[in-house]
Amino acid sequence: TVSVVLYTSDLRVHDHPPLRAAVQGADEVVPLFVRDPAVDRAGFAAPNRLAFLADCLEDLDRSLRERGGRLVVREGDTVSEVRAVVRQTDADEVHMAAGVTAFARRREARLRGALEEDGCRLYVHDGVVTVVPPGEVVPQNSDHFAVFTPYHRRWAAEPVRVPFAAPRRVCVPSGPRSAPVPRRSAVTDVSPALPAGGETEARKRLGSWLAAHLDAYEERHDDLAGDATSRLSPYLHFGALSATEAVHRAARRGGAGADAFVRQLCWRDFHHQVLAARPEASGADYRSRSGRWRVGGDAEADLAAWREGRTGYPLVDAAMRQLAHEGWMHNRGRLITASFLAKTLCVDWREGAAHFLGLLVDGDVANNQLNWQWVAGTGTDTRPNRVLNPVAQAKRYDPDGRYVRRWVPELAGLDGPAVHEPWRLKGLDRAALAYPDPLVELSEGLARFRRLRGPS
Ligand code: FAD
Numbered sequence: 001t002v003s004v005v006l007y008t009s010d011l012r013v014h015d016h017p018p019l020r021a022a023v024q025g026a027d028e029v030v031p032l033f034v035r036d037p038a039v040d041r042a043g044f045a046a047p048n049r050l051a052f053l054a055d056c057l058e059d060l061d062r063s064l065r066e067r068g069g070r071l072v073v074r075e076g077d078t079v080s081e082v083r084a085v086v087r088q089t090d091a092d093e094v095h096m097a098a099g100v101t102a103f104a105r106r107r108e109a110r111l112r113g114a115l116e117e118d119g120c121r122l123y124v125h126d127g128v129v130t131v132v133p134p135g136e137v138v139p140q141n142s143d144h145f146a147v148f149t150p151y152h153r154r155w156a157a158e159p160v161r162v163p164f165a166a167p168r169r170v171c172v173p174s175g176p177r178s179a180p181v182p183r184r185s186a187v188t189d190v191s192p193a194l195p196a197g198g199e200t201e202a203r204k205r206l207g208s209w210l211a212a213h214l215d216a217y218e219e220r221h222d223d224l225a226g227d228a229t230s231r232l233s234p235y236l237h238f239g240a241l242s243a244t245e246a247v248h249r250a251a252r253r254g255g256a257g258a259d260a261f262v263r264q265l266c267w268r269d270f271h272h273q274v275l276a277a278r279p280e281a282s283g284a285d286y287r288s289r290s291g292r293w294r295v296g297g298d299a300e301a302d303l304a305a306w307r308e309g310r311t312g313y314p315l316v317d318a319a320m321r322q323l324a325h326e327g328w329m330h331n332r333g334r335l336i337t338a339s340f341l342a343k344t345l346c347v348d349w350r351e352g353a354a355h356f357l358g359l360l361v362d363g364d365v366a367n368n369q370l371n372w373q374w375v376a377g378t379g380t381d382t383r384p385n386r387v388l389n390p391v392a393q394a395k396r397y398d399p400d401g402r403y404v405r406r407w408v409p410e411l412a413g414l415d416g417p418a419v420h421e422p423w424r425l426k427g428l429d430r431a432a433l434a435y436p437d438p439l440v441e442l443s444e445g446l447a448r449f450r451r452l453r454g455p456s
Helices: 017-025 037-044 047-066 078-089 102-117 148-157 199-220 233-238 243-253 256-277 297-308 314-326 331-344 349-359 365-376 390-397 402-407 416-420 427-431 442-453
Strands: 002-007 028-035 072-075 093-097 121-125
Touching: 002 017, 002 078, 017 028, 017 093, 017 121, 028 047, 028 078, 037 102, 047 199, 047 233, 072 078, 078 102, 093 102, 102 121, 148 256, 199 233, 199 243, 199 256, 243 256, 256 365, 297 314, 297 331, 297 349, 314 331, 314 349, 314 390, 314 402, 314 416, 331 349, 331 365, 331 390, 331 442, 349 365, 390 416, 402 416
Parallel strands: 002 028, 002 093, 028 072, 093 121
Antiparallel strands: none
């Protein structure tokens, strides 16, 4: 018998329920990845993610070859390609991970219909992308949790399964032809310091980060210059690392750092369960009382300055430049830059989310769009009108200004926290800085936000 494993956002061999089920149930398995132009049209085709994807696929192919198999890559419509492979190999089962986006759901439904016609069964596995499947814990009277804290309480009480080992052997039939596995070197316009992708890299990073940094995570995760978070988000996004395994291994070590880290992984599940229940929240305001935004010439110019990291607020600019250079930004930077765009410049969160998705290597519909909505006050934050002050935040999370000096070389000559307020410099000192004045005074931004938002 032959089974097909359709890989999507789960590019690994460890802790992979669909691969495990296929290997256990069939003599031969076709591990299949389809490069589908519809995925690119749905917003995936950012160079940073395509480059990282290429690394992940290359690594997956290598792991499968070590187990006697290989990865089969096809190009075209996913449903047509799966169908062609099923017919060619006479497969009777297809296994895949459950997705949460509207796109993934439509693809799954089309595939189910098509395979039924061919007498082939589709198995859609939960617990591959998230730790707790969306919809598994729900409050009374709703299909999802709209508030994080009660969700976290229920989520934390769920049993975490022991991660599955990678299969020792994967026997792939010789029939199905594969397109060449994509190469990172073929992708252009990639951020200069983009990390390397792939499961091997993910597992190395998980092991070394847990050993060296987990214990201090609670105290250090907001320290911008210290850069002490795991940086596992792109691996989790592509499924090169199982979130279940990350939770399991952190929890086994225990302690306050582990609790704080596992709580962040719960945020990931939280946003996934919101998106699964409200797929339209990827573009439309989640709260019915929508935000209101500035539009037109000045707002366009402010948005351009924000994108380019020249707002005149050093921490905002530092974080935006980190994003362009690495394809990644520290969580504290994401909070501050997003709040600044949506609540100080009062520009529509969708503009900011689109810019992030164009660059983030971990750019993810659930996490990006719903974190943006959370910050913009249109989403699940229970205090939608709080505004982060970028100067106060800078002094708190980058107290000696190291993060700003790293990313804004124009200000590298300023010592200590003075780097956060270059406009306070006098006369020639100020004139000597090739750095813009603030786009807007914070008090003015706040008054504008309150005017637009109306009474809360
Ligand atoms: P760690 O601090 O080491 O946390 C471990 C893991 O927990 C992360 O890898 C991530 O998977 C998860 N996590 C942590 N914080 C959050 C959170 N707030 N929401 C959801 N999951 C979280 N994360 C993405 O993965 N993709 C995105 O597109 C994305 N866009 C964001 C946009 C905005 C405006 C904001 C405020 C946050 C966004 N985040 C996104 C969440 C968070 O910033 C990143 O997950 C985190 O910075 C990744 O770094 P890390 O792996 O070192 O995190």
